[in-house]
Amino acid sequence: MVSIAPNHKSLEYRFDQVSFGRHQTFHLRYAWLTKGFQAMSADPRAFDGDESTVTLGVGKNMVVAIHYWLQATRIAERRPAGLCPTALGQAVFAEDGLDPYLEDEATIWLIHWLLATNGAQATVWRWFFNHFHQAEFSLPEAGNALTRFVQERLGNKAPPKTMVNDLRILLRMYEPSAVGPRVPLEDALDSPLSVLGLMRALPESNRHRSAAEERDGPPDGIFGYAITDLFDQIGLRTLPIGELMYGRPGFPALGAVFRLTENALITKLERIIRCLPGRFALREQAGVHQLYSLRDAIDPMDYLRSHYRRGQPANTR
Template sequence: MARDQTLLSGCVPAFARHNGYPPRWGWPVKVHAALREDTQAFARAKAPGTLGVGSSIVAPMRFWSLAFGLIRQDERACGGPRPVCATGRGHWLLEEEEGADPYLEEAATLWLLHWWLLSAQPCHVPTFRYLFGIWGRSRFARAELQAAVQDAAVATGWSRPADRRIQRDITALVSMYGTTGQPDRPSAHAVEEYVSNPFRQLGLLELAAAEAHFGEQPRTTRPSDRDLRVNRHRGTSCCPRAILAYACLQYAQLQDVRAPGAIALGRLHTDPVGPGRLLLADRRALRTALEQVEVGPTGRGVRLAASGDGEELLAFTEPPGDLADRLLAARYRRLDGPASQR
């Protein structure tokens, strides 16, 4: 197989470091509180008691906070032999009294974390990045996704990942995002799962009902046997406009587009690591979000324009990262955005 270095090259070449556990409600703020008291918290034998979880959950909690960009390991910044400390992003979001949304009560925050997770450089969840950003299929079986991710890893120049590791990735992905598509008839178990797995409310991934052939009754299948469906550009997948505009500006920053400058709306829509793909937004949603964006008292600094050949552009007169930060500060009614925190 020919190598394609663009497939997963922006990701860490590792799979299932979450051990199959999705991020649960309350994990980020627990990690943040523990590290505020002790940057060695994860290295201590008493870590399960400090975090209030079983010993098998400690590593997944650390992994997800790292993958969202809420913590970092840096001996110079944190001190000690195995230190982990909060990033500016973590401080901005999770401080108990001053954080933007420490308990992830707003759906917008879940969209924001989803964007941070998949747009990270490097991205720590290559299977997730591949599904939402690279693979164009909307309905598929788990085995098909597993084979596609393994082929993509080889094409990127990595060793072929073991079946069980990709299977754990898919288990975590389905547990994190998967819904039954029947929110009007939730069982007690389903309600508990929604509470434990807050990202399900985004409606990004659905366990598709078994299809029947003509003249047959629909087949009854276990949830683990069902096909999966990505809800691309549907009403259940509506990223808030402020978060979508923030992602467009941060994407321009990550692509090193300087100010004054511009970036094509088509690129924002179709790039595998852009907001259109990763946030499941169509071109119209991107345009609407950017038309209504305000990044300061006057709302100046960003506008939609057209190139000489009529291509739609997002143009800005200030660094897009600064604009993105101000936009997020305004959305959460904060004085500053996450990039201003140290």
């Protein structure tokens, strides 16, 4: 059994731990997690010295950005020895790991969950996918809502401009890029998260759409990982469907993170129960549908292994 608890960041909001603007205005790019993981695995101080630009083959600001995204996606963390893989990062991105080169779209769904539940290091991502429920919006509308949330709920006085810049990066990461003769090649390279279909720019307007849908993703193994991860962090044996959909106070909202309708959420829960029997069950108590954990402890990695072990074909891009 692979235990991720010692290196796993809590999914609960810590109001004294929020961050904004640490990406140097660079969105996450396809090769960065693999490249950064390999560099820190060879040398935990790979990001600290003057040679980091040579080691990683990018400019100084991009080195800082890669360093940030490795931590924001929870596959690395700072320790006294330097930047080191988490147990989950090692399981997925090691040379003999489950998917070190992001060849399976399931891994991108996993990265989305890890990023969208990291309130301490990816505060805007956590807010957007758990608390912002406006299906269509403009950047100013989202910026105003974010500013109010941060000031009222987190007690943080981060500059609104910095938070809006984070929102711009979030949009850049999740919306497929428009490719044309006036778009530089570097800017046309999508973030891996854009393949998930969780957001799109509305044509001929300055508005965007990110709405709950009856979508196919995430795959069962990733959805099971997320459920188990959530139960593990909350420390309960049962959760009402409403809390899984919209969130328990202080914790992520499973349905909202994956932009699922309630019907799609229940359908996926039923599939998860069949995927690995004897771990979860759906029951009704006093007219309230709830998901029950049937064991004192369930290893989230069981679900990841169940996906990759089946040898599902990689998503070709």
